[in-house]
Amino acid sequence: MGHKERAHALFGPSSAHRWLECPGSVLLEKGMPDTASESAAEGTLAHELAEMKVVNYFYPKEISKRKLNAAIKKMKENELWDDEMLGHTDAYIDYIRDTSLGLPSQPHMDAERRWDFGRYMPPGYEGEGYGTADCTMVQGSRLFVIDFKYGKSPAGRVSAERNPQMMLYALGAYEALKMLYPIKEARLAIVQPRLPDGISEWSCSIDELQEFGEHVREQAALAVSGNAGYSPGEDTCRFCRARSRCAARAEHNVKLAFSPDLGKKPPLISNGQVGEYLRLGAGVAKWLAELKDCALAECLAGNEVPGWKAVEGRSAREWTDMDAAFAILEKSGVAPEEMLWERKPLTLAQVEKMIGKKDFQDTAGSYVAVRRGKPALVQETDSREAITNKITAEEAFKEEK
Numbered sequence: 001m002g003h004k005e006r007a008h009a010l011f012g013p014s015s016a017h018r019w020l021e022c023p024g025s026v027l028l029e030k031g032m033p034d035t036a037s038e039s040a041a042e043g044t045l046a047h048e049l050a051e052m053k054v055v056n057y058f059y060p061k062e063i064s065k066r067k068l069n070a071a072i073k074k075m076k077e078n079e080l081w082d083d084e085m086l087g088h089t090d091a092y093i094d095y096i097r098d099t100s101l102g103l104p105s106q107p108h109m110d111a112e113r114r115w116d117f118g119r120y121m122p123p124g125y126e127g128e129g130y131g132t133a134d135c136t137m138v139q140g141s142r143l144f145v146i147d148f149k150y151g152k153s154p155a156g157r158v159s160a161e162r163n164p165q166m167m168l169y170a171l172g173a174y175e176a177l178k179m180l181y182p183i184k185e186a187r188l189a190i191v192q193p194r195l196p197d198g199i200s201e202w203s204c205s206i207d208e209l210q211e212f213g214e215h216v217r218e219q220a221a222l223a224v225s226g227n228a229g230y231s232p233g234e235d236t237c238r239f240c241r242a243r244s245r246c247a248a249r250a251e252h253n254v255k256l257a258f259s260p261d262l263g264k265k266p267p268l269i270s271n272g273q274v275g276e277y278l279r280l281g282a283g284v285a286k287w288l289a290e291l292k293d294c295a296l297a298e299c300l301a302g303n304e305v306p307g308w309k310a311v312e313g314r315s316a317r318e319w320t321d322m323d324a325a326f327a328i329l330e331k332s333g334v335a336p337e338e339m340l341w342e343r344k345p346l347t348l349a350q351v352e353k354m355i356g357k358k359d360f361q362d363t364a365g366s367y368v369a370v371r372r373g374k375p376a377l378v379q380e381t382d383s384r385e386a387i388t389n390k391i392t393a394e395e396a397f398k399e400e401k
């Protein structure tokens with residue numbers, strides 16, 4: 001089955017962080033449309049390539065080098081293709097290969113296999129607990145679950161530690177393989193090759209995994225009971241299909257925006273309060289933007305949103321036939337080089353993409369300098385190193401000299 005066509009379970013692992021935290025969301029968002037973004041489509045293409053490469057490595061009879069190359073040739077026709085995908089998927093395969101070579105014997109490997117964890121679902125919903133793991137390996141008493149993530153934003157770095165998505169795959173794989181292997185430990189890894197520190201690993205015992213399974217059972221039962229509560233939060237609500245309409249989220253954000261209780265109110269807020277206001281308000285701006293999109297869609301569909309209406313945005317002129325217009329202008333004496341066309345250099349990234357990384361480095365590499373990025377404010381949990389205005393001992397010494 002193609003990655004794009006994959007069916008999603010009611011209790012899918014990729015949304016587990018949401019439904020475990022906010023069980024009420026399961027019934028609330030049911031039937032609401034999903035909106036896949038372009039970055040999701042790019043990730044799908046990269047996953048397809050990664051899957052073929054990993055199968056080629058373990059089972060070359062199933063996917064030969066020739067078949068892989070033919071598939072890559074076809075993928076290159078996709079408008080979302082970028083040659084960088086080859087290097088990033090190689091980094092993922094390298095991790096899997098290094099892990100497997102470190103084992104006493106060749107592990108059993110499954111790529112893109114669906115694992116069922118229905119036995120941790122409430123009665124009647126056993127068929128709603130499943131998900132497809134990118135790579136699963138088992139060797140002796142160790143079960144490995146490896147996930148490939150194609151995101152490139154450092155803020156989107158995902159940790160493997162107690163990651164519910166990974167733990168659910170591991171639970172499903174354990175249930176399916178426990179009769180064949182004496183599994184005692186689950187090792188979870190997330191490989192995000194587009195990030196500089198893109199590998200996160202965590203392991204747990206099977207007892208710990210099963211304990212988590214019991215928590216899953218409780219939350220899933222609560223979710224379908226009709227009595228589940230809602231727990232709005234920036235991360236929890238991010239991909240919820242009900243996020244624009246959810247009353248709990250609306251109430252939560254209004255409370256945050258207009259009545260945060262930060263204790264006594266002196267005339268000026270302290271740095272501590274600046275940080276706290278920023279943290280509390282981060283989800284509010286996002287929620288307001290999504291609320292606007294929702295209202296616009298309603299107005300365009302002919303429904304009334306009291307106090308609001310849809311109007312035509314700023315118009316822009318465009319040629320109906322640029323070649324014909326330029327021909328007429330040239331005929332009337334307009335010089336094309338000076339008045340119709342401008343010569344603009346390609347960006348550094350465009351040139352590099354066109355001639356390839358290595359040739360670019362060999363020919364023009366010495367003319368490239370890295371300008372430091374503009375300082376940006378991020379949360380403390382971000383993995384990038386903090387920059388500071390404080391002078392280091394080394395710099396102070398240099399100045400003295």
Ligand code: SF4
Nearest residue numbers: 022025232237240246
């Ligand atoms: S928007 Fe947030 S609070 Fe509302 S149902 Fe979804 S996850 Fe829960």
